[in-house]
Amino acid sequence: MLNLKNKMLNQQGRISQKLLMLLAIGITALLSMGVWWLSQKPSTKEDEHGHAEVEEHAGEDGHGEAEEHAAAIALTAKQLAEQGIQLAVAELGAVVKSTAYPAKLVVNTDRQAHVAPAFAGHVEAVYVELGQQVKKGQALARLLVPDLVDQQASLQVEQSNLELARQDYEREKKLWNEGISAKQDYQRAYNAYQQAQIQVRATRARIAALGAQTTSQGGYVLTAPIAGIISQKDLVLGENVQLADQLFVIDQLDQLWLEFITPSSEFADIVPNQTIEFKSLQSGNLFKAQIQSLNSQADVQTGRLQVRAKVLSNAAELRPNLMVNVQLQQQQAQQGLRIRASAVQKIEGKDAVFVAAQHEQKIEFAPQSVTLGASSSDGQWIEVLSGLEQGQQYAAQGSFLLKSELEKGEASHAH
Structure with a gap:
């Protein structure tokens, strides 16, 4: 009986331990699920300084x-x-x-001068440098011109002939007035005197028309026809130049042109005298220009039209060959x-x-x-x-x- 009783007590102890273990496992599982569920909820945070939430x-x-x-x-x-x-x-x-188009600043050819000699000659002196600002009438270079030497020598001969003709005329006039000389001799002397005057005036005019001095001893001075900047210079001391060679180009940079190409589809939005804006790619500054001319026909290969505008702004950063962007606005908003x-x-x-x-x-x-x-x-x-x-x-x-x-x-x- 005692052994049976002890055996029953041992079995009840084992059952109680199993129940406690199952209960502990269940509680642990419930706690884990609760923590996981809380971690899945959205959170809202705001820092202690009251910044963005x-x-x-x-x-x-x-x-x-x-x-x-x-x-x-x-x-x-x-x-x-x-x-x-x-x-x-x-x-x-x-x-x-607005639509942007690439454009280029170019020299206004209406405010540009090409300086060329009226004679072939030898460069004796050059007075200016590339990029130099010059005034109207300022000496640019001096040439020694053989043809001019001949014309000036001819002028001296004709001036001497004029003086002789004048003396002969005055003598024949005096003799005719005194009744000593015949009228036909007086008339001959008068005609010769008039002819010599015509020859001298013609030679003087020819030399002056070429821009040379009658007493320059073959020297010919090139002068600036306008005030501006020497943008091109094509001569050096000692070289020979020919008639009509372009030796200097003078530009007035206070008035530039703006040239750009636009598709024909946008051409309807451009009219003469229209004011447009363009932006410098270097500084980002905006400037104004006025439409001057539009090509009447589009380019055969590209179908594009060339537009030229006069730059209205005057700024030191605007120079020829500078690339800019033109801003073209639609006519109606x-x-x-x-x-x-x-x-x-x-x-x-x-x-x-x-x-x-x-x-x-x-x-x-x-x-x-x-x-x-x-x-x-x-x-x-x-x-x-x-x-x-x-x-x-x-x-x-x-x-x-x-x-x-x-x-x-x-x-x-x-x-």
Whole structure:
């Protein structure tokens, strides 16, 4: 009996230990499930300085993938003022579209002078250098001209003949008045005197027409026909030059031309005397020009038209052969949904705008992808083709700060 009783007590102890072990395992499993469930709930964090509050939302596919712009930034009105973030509303308005074309500044040939000699000669002296500013009438170079030596020698001979003819005429006139000489001798002397005067005047005029001095002893001085800058110089001391060789080019750079090529489809938007703008590729400064001429026919191979405009601005940075961009505006502005260009940021390689929405005492900003159209010529407005609706609020100023806060939040979440 005693052995049977001990055996029963041992069996009851083993059963109690098994129950306790199963109970412990069950409690541990319940605690683990509770911790896992809490870790899956979305959290909202705000730093102790009251900066941006970033909220993350799980994807709807059950795999924990975030949507395209799964973060929002919440700010109070005070924080908006401190950060300089300004709100605006997407609205319908005029967007004056502009198209940029490459263009080139060239010399105004109406304000250019080509200096060439009227004789073939030998270069005795050069008085100016390339790029030098000269005045009208200033000496540029001196040539020794053999032909001019001959003409000046002929002038001296003709002047001597004139003097002899004058003396003969005065003597015959005196004798005729005294009745000593016949009238026909007087008439002959008078005619010879007149002929000698004509020869001298003709030679003087011929030398003067060539721009030479009658007493230069074969020297011929090239002078500047206009004031300007020596842009080309093609002679050196001691060389021989020929008649009509282009030795100097003088440009007046205070008046340049702008030349560019435009497709024939855009030609209707260009009219003579129209004022256009162009931008320097070096400084980004804007300047104005006025359309002067348009080709009446398009190029046979390219179908493009050449346009020439007179530069109205006078700036030191504007020089011939400088490449610029012409901004051509449409004649009439088109109505469309527009936003401030300062609101657009690149997020994940796409154009995006931070859309604002009221959430309790704060304003939430969420990036919204948009498809953009043309920009206004002043760079302030940009057309929205899709992604926004009329009346939606967005961050017009300070969007760069919002982008920085968004990237900061994503970086902290990645760690």
